Amino acid sequence: MARNQEALTRIGVRTRRRKAASGAAISLGVIALALVIVPSIWIVAQVASKALPHMSWSVITTPGVGLGGGLENEIVGTLLITFGVAVVAGFIGVMSGIYLSQFARGRTASVLRGASEVLAGIPSIVVGYVGYVSMVVAFHWGFSLGAGLITLSVMVVPYIAKTTEVSLRQVPTSYVEGAEALGLNAGQILRTISLRSALPGIVTGLIVALAIAVGETAPLLYTAGYSQNLPHLGLTHSPLGYLTYAVWTFYNEPSARAIQLSFDAAFLLIVLVLALITASRIIVARASRHRESA
Secondary structure (H helix, E strand, O other): OHHHHHHHHHHHHHHHHHHHHHHHHHHHHHHHHHHHHHHHHHHHHHHHHHHHHHOOHHHHHOOEEOOEEOOHHHHHHHHHHHHHHHHHHHHHHHHHHHHHHHOOOHHHHHHHHHHHHHHHHOOHHHHHHHHHHHHHHHOOOOOOHHHHHHHHHHHHHHHHHHHHHHHHHOOOHHHHHHHHHOOOOHHHHHHHHHHHHHHHHHHHHHHHHHHHHHOOOHHHHHHOOOOOOOOOOOOOOOOOOOHHHHHHHHOOOOOHHHHHHHHHHHHHHHHHHHHHHHHHHHHHHHHHHHHHHO
């Protein structure tokens, strides 16, 4: 009887310890989440409170003139850069991830992964300076859309490649084995099974990469320059405006209108990033429904 009582006591002590440890872990998780969410909400609220009271349609539809006017040229330039990076970096990054996950083996795979990780760790201003020396100066492209696109694409390709590789590796082996049993070849399995299952991770990586590219200033200062004219599709000798330039430059100007435009540009950047996230969630949800129905 005494032994049973002692065993029950030990079990009770262990149970209380587990509950205490679980409660402490949950508390730490909540605190960590609050440390991320609260500053983010505060930043968005501060920017919105500065921008929205003075925001008007003319800010979006009027080109900049000196330290005044609107942000039409910056908005168009940012959208053009975002689309270009999505196409260039998205294609190269996804193809690289597919190669690393499906075909690269041994030393080749190790070297390529190591090079990708090193490239991801290079500061953006260094990448921008290399783009300036190589494309703007050596290739005589001048400040241009093409130089900016290539520089930003080089920066974010490692992120897309890594998320694509990881997403493809997480596809259940049973899916692939079942497809092989049905007689599908490697290409058919990749297109119909692996890529569909990995789509949420691939899209998430692409959106993160675009958010990084949209928020960069230093690489574009070195390669795209700046212009208050509306951008065109010329890849060389075509400087263009972008929202991060307005945020960085106009805030330090003595003009009240310029400072207001910097807050407007910051708010529009937040809206753009939220739109990208929303679009990615919609794409992933539709792909998931299609996969389940299939």
